[in-house]
Amino acid sequence: MPRTISVANTGEWLTRIAVGDAIGITAEATTHNHRAPEVVYLPIEDAPPVTVALTWPGQRRSHPQVGVVATCAQDYFTRLIDIGSPPRLLSTGADGQLA
Template sequence: MAGKLFCAKADAAVTAFDDAMRSDLHRVRALRVGHAWSAIGVYTSEILRQWREANPEVLVRLKRVDDPAGGLTTGQSDVAIMRTRTGRCSLHEELLLMEPRVVAVPPGCPLIGRDEVLLRDLAEYPLVINSFSGTTNLDLWEEGGQPVVAVEVDTIDDWQSYIAAGLGIGVTPASTAWMHPHAEISYLPLRDAPAVPVYLVWASNNRHPALRSFIQLARDVVAEGAA
């Protein structure tokens, strides 16, 4: 944890130095978009494509940050894509979309052959949870019908590794299947699981000149995709 904190502070210091050295308005530093694991899922590539066409002079830099606040409070990000609320009054949160959930299972799991999977079907399987930046906890299940937590991790890579090894199953937003396919993991729809909110979050005092344009583009692309 100490190493992560040091790297975050160092990254923020470098960014602050770059901003101080850019005295001319014609050179705008990259807009840093923090996310924990899956950005904006299926909309990510289209947003980046449209941004490059409309704003070739400003790079959008996706930055995976293992941080519950998306790197905003450490200065690593200008705007973050988050699937949990921060609860910080200094951060502005805007709901962008609602994502369905899927269950991630290892090879040979009996759930793979079912016509549909419900939350109650998972109670007998051990669960792998990303307790640092994930969206799944035992509150998804009714008391008395909860699965056992096999292991808790803090990165998407470790989460997938334990599931692929057969130590448990995982519940995650559908964007994980899109952004992080895995040869040894099958992602199955969960019919009765509540959807996951996806937020755009930014500090109210952030003054990056491209921030508002990026937020509007993300809104437009998601709205067009949902139409």
């Protein structure tokens, strides 16, 4: 009978999979951000796309650059979808544009 295993983070989740305690389904980004040679990632061709959200508390005062970060993330993911390549680290130039 399938059951759920609670873990504290992605590293622990991958360890449980690697030792044979579990299997899991994750977004494709996990294959790029959490390489684990003892875990085999297999695509699920008919899986729906994963929604990505950038959130921050609306009630509290936000960091003054939160808008810059939000724009950077939106531009990045828009470009990522357009070119269909794996995620990469971003940096911005002095003008605030993606480099």
